[in-house]
Amino acid sequence: MNVAVEVKAETGARELTYAQAIQEAMALAMEADERVVLMGEDIGVYGGAFQVTGNLVERFGPERVIDTPISELGGAGVAVGAAVTGLRPIFEFQFSDFATLAMEQIVNQAAKMRYMLGGAVSVPVVMRFPAGSGTGAAAQHSQSLEAWFGHVPGLKVVQPATPHDAKGLLLAAVQDPDPVMIFEHKLLYKMKGEVPEGFYTVPIGKAAVRREGRDVTIVATSIMVQKALDAAATLAGEGIDAEVIDLRTIRPMDRKTVVESVKKTSRLLCVYEGVKTLGVGAEISAMVAESEAFDYLDAPIVRLGGAETPIPYNPDLERATVPQVENILAAARDLVRGAR
């Protein structure tokens, strides 16, 4: 079953945290399909480093909620091999930074296997990556590496920004026949939001317009979506009407939604946490600059991305490393008022 449209659940929505929404999605997937297994470090009795798997091991047992040794490359490879042969593993990296140990299996094997074998197999593996800064964990536990994965044909890459999407995109990912990488921002885990009960999917590859506006398009990803909305609320008071797009999927990118928006607003601001250079915003910008929206542009395309530095430990430095609401405000004002 591959649901291409967003199914609205019959039952009313409750408030759940982002982490709870993911956990609920995993539980639903496991109930519905016994081929679904969870793998990762300390996801069993510990409940996961961020308590996302919680007590699922009690419900589904250690045969389906599998604590792996600290072996990211091997673990990811086992998940890939299991996916090719009939399971539907959801593999949790404890921190997205540790993906650096498993790029071989993700990029050379999972992403390419179907192609290299001429379509003879599918690799329905889901990998979850707790990402981002803001926790004081410094340079090796705070990276936002989603751009790397967006550069790899064969992978799909999503970045849910709300509890609703965290659940819906995970359920879509589990059903997807191809490898799906989910980047979850650690600071979002405690964010609350409406989450429908029961089964629904959010389509991979579709952005969401979170706020309509006429003056400037702000395309944001992950935790930056809320910051962009906060900025937009302030901007509205200043007479600047911002459209905020939640990109949701990095690969394949929803060209149409972004391009249409820029044709309307004539201004584009990209906001993302990953390092600015060669980050997701570079692609958004380049995609628009080569599109039919180019002729509509009234101002340079501005990117607000992470600083060109590893994430520092000191909290004030750390905060200064990634875009904040005040940076979005300043950039949007400049863009619209033509300071640049």
Add this chain to the structure above:
Amino acid sequence: MNVAVEVKAETGARELTYAQAIQEAMALAMEADERVVLMGEDIGVYGGAFQVTGNLVERFGPERVIDTPISELGGAGVAVGAAVTGLRPIFEFQFSDFATLAMEQIVNQAAKMRYMLGGAVSVPVVMRFPAGSGTGAAAQHSQSLEAWFGHVPGLKVVQPATPHDAKGLLLAAVQDPDPVMIFEHKLLYKMKGEVPEGFYTVPIGKAAVRREGRDVTIVATSIMVQKALDAAATLAGEGIDAEVIDLRTIRPMDRKTVVESVKKTSRLLCVYEGVKTLGVGAEISAMVAESEAFDYLDAPIVRLGGAETPIPYNPDLERATVPQVENILAAARDLVRGAR
């Protein structure tokens, strides 16, 4: 000694292949500084998978030309540890694709160690990555992954396009106190070109204008530079005067040279072999779109990058996967004649 300018050798230049130029650079570096060691798989008696190290093991002995086991992560880590403690290792990956096994040491350790330790150490390691397609080696031996590295603060990333630069950038890299990643296109190894004798460096971070022109700026990397020049020659016959920039360094990118050129030509075409989405061209495009050159642009910014697919084995498919001269010609014509 840190030479910031391009030193012209006294002695006349001879023709060397790109591979010979690299070998000569390594030999010079080893003669000048006994801390320089080479590490990699089969770089000793075998001479390297692409015969780049050749017979250096005979000249410098197995203690300085070190055959590693097939252990990319560990080998890279040993090189990093050696660099921090006083050696100047030049580490060869047999194929750049195998960097996927060593991203941890490159990205979490080499790139960040100086920063995490507040400047207490430097990591003068050089890593060489034979990259690119065109050899019929299929999806796991043909990738162009330089964009990933360009996204990582703490690394410097270069892509020499000529034998001259291959030697000069390698010598600059060996002297550099920070980790430098060198992406060498496999198809360039046999390319011949003038190479001065003796010691000289090509500055990291400076692009080269290979052909001046007024109608369109073509920014190309690595093997695409020659293709762009070939295209430019044809275009000249059609009355289109293309400026061709060899980017040379991916990180830090030479913003000024590119922006100045676009201000002159008003049109930008980016040509690179890596996958188009989130490849190097995305950054070039975005950098220009947010620069003062934006106001000079008369047409959308066009990117010609690799297809959104793993590299296929069949030679015709393989060729179709990456930009060729005819694609550059078509794109440049469209850009200048306003077909788009």
Add this chain to the structure above:
Amino acid sequence: MARSTKARGQTAAKANQPFLYRHYTPEQLREALRKMYLIRRFEEGAEESYMRGLIHGTMHLSIGQEASAVGICMALTDEDQITSTHRGHGHSIAKGADVKRMFAEFFGKTTGYCRGRGGSMHIADVTKGNLGANGIVGGGIPIAVGAALTAKRLGTGKVAVSFFGDGANNEGAFHEALNMASIWKLPVVFVCENNGYGMSTSVARSTAVPNIADRAAAYSMPGVIIDGNILSKVAEAANEAVERARLGQGPTLIECKTYRYRGHSKSDRNRYRTKEEIEQWMTQHDPISLYEAELREFGVIDEAGIAAIRADVEREIAEGIEYAKASPAPEIADLEQDVYTELA
């Protein structure tokens, strides 16, 4: 080929024969010889086609290592799964692939196993349980463990086999995968084909133990060292390990000592070993010659039988090459097909 139950209750005379001859029928034994020939002639045919420019890229020939591929796969059913290596033609044929479609793949044709996308380094036949050769040294080892996890979890009774070389044993993936297979008691057999070198680097220069199987103890699994050029020894070790796996007793590491006659790949100048060493293996310890002699000794085959097999193999190879030549090349327009699964 599956284990024969028929072959079990044989005459008492057989009881003194080696395992192979007790366990398999004469037809199966002759089929094993045919496969060994087929592998060798396939690779010679591929080599020749390469020289003639019909195949491009590079290739890694396993000539000299046929007993290991065939002996291991004799213990497997068509449902059992293998992961293979860059030197994977032998595994592919031993696991039941059709040389027609293999040649077609090498020629880059749509009729090839990978529709021309994979070539030699990614040859696979999923219908026969071959999950594919692999361009990444050690890349297939965790994947085989994953296949074994599926088998255990879904109770399919399948066994997974991971082939890899001596060089691969120094990769982190080897370590991580063997450890997981052991703690989870998965039905997987690790087969190290130790041909003495990883490219130019000898085991002595790359590996801190004299035998790769010495490392089995680090994963609390049996480590078995065998002469990988003697088919009967390989098959016996394989059967034991596969049975152990199928009974839920966990993984085994088998080390087959063998040798490759050809260079590492098409660009090897053989500077790291002597002509004498190569000659010695070829003339004194060739797996096909050794097996043929054994079959004759046990009266399983005679000269005519061997000649028939050879002729049969020649025909199959010639037909395979013709098929490959005649097959259509892929359409450029289909370049991006199969990057993703097409959704219905």
Add this chain to the structure above:
Amino acid sequence: MARSTKARGQTAAKANQPFLYRHYTPEQLREALRKMYLIRRFEEGAEESYMRGLIHGTMHLSIGQEASAVGICMALTDEDQITSTHRGHGHSIAKGADVKRMFAEFFGKTTGYCRGRGGSMHIADVTKGNLGANGIVGGGIPIAVGAALTAKRLGTGKVAVSFFGDGANNEGAFHEALNMASIWKLPVVFVCENNGYGMSTSVARSTAVPNIADRAAAYSMPGVIIDGNILSKVAEAANEAVERARLGQGPTLIECKTYRYRGHSKSDRNRYRTKEEIEQWMTQHDPISLYEAELREFGVIDEAGIAAIRADVEREIAEGIEYAKASPAPEIADLEQDVYTELA
């Protein structure tokens, strides 16, 4: 602290005493006790500061593991180098770091060892040979091998020590690094601090061998298992391994069996082990109590001496915290400093 040559030619009576007491002077032995106290009180001080919101992020405390850090570093000179782990405060102090600058780092100040960029997980003191804690499990192991390569290549006579946990032994980096250290006979000592768990996962559930040192055989190096809570045993094993390394005889793997009293990090709910288990270790096998008793038994120290050390440590900790509080925070404008080396 360096080996004392004075301590060698002592009276015959000493010959019956354990290695530690033969090898080191009473001052050195008392200094070892002081360091163990200092580590414990430093971590308690850090914990308290964390609770009071003076330190942010997370931290991994090594309380209960002090004997291993101190015992190993006793065998090292200031020039010898170590790589450490996420649980690295003890290694740092044992290798000679000043707690002032450690606190300052945890408080995110410019006077900290990493100028506020690194925090607990990257604490380092390169001037004393500590190349740094590491946020990546197993990340420091190859780096230590690299340090040993430098030592061998440049003939510096230095030895490198890599600390890591039991969990780290299942990382590919462990395997690759130990293999290279062995084939190249490098002056490096691998020290596994086996505290029974990698986060929540016990050795039994994660590792296919009962002892980590059982894996030493897979790299043809000595594997030594010791009670890591008995300082004298740790120091003896360390001296032997370091001497072996310095003599060019290659690496050793030492496994110190130990236990951490606190949770894995600040967010651990200890659901994977029992209160009784923790109590048992704390009351029956505390490394500081054990060492103190030994020192008393051998007459190296008395109550007053212990009290003096404790008071001294208290003062040092209090001063350290004050220093950290009073130190300046980094300037935001300096954010991108030290990403690259500034060229002259």
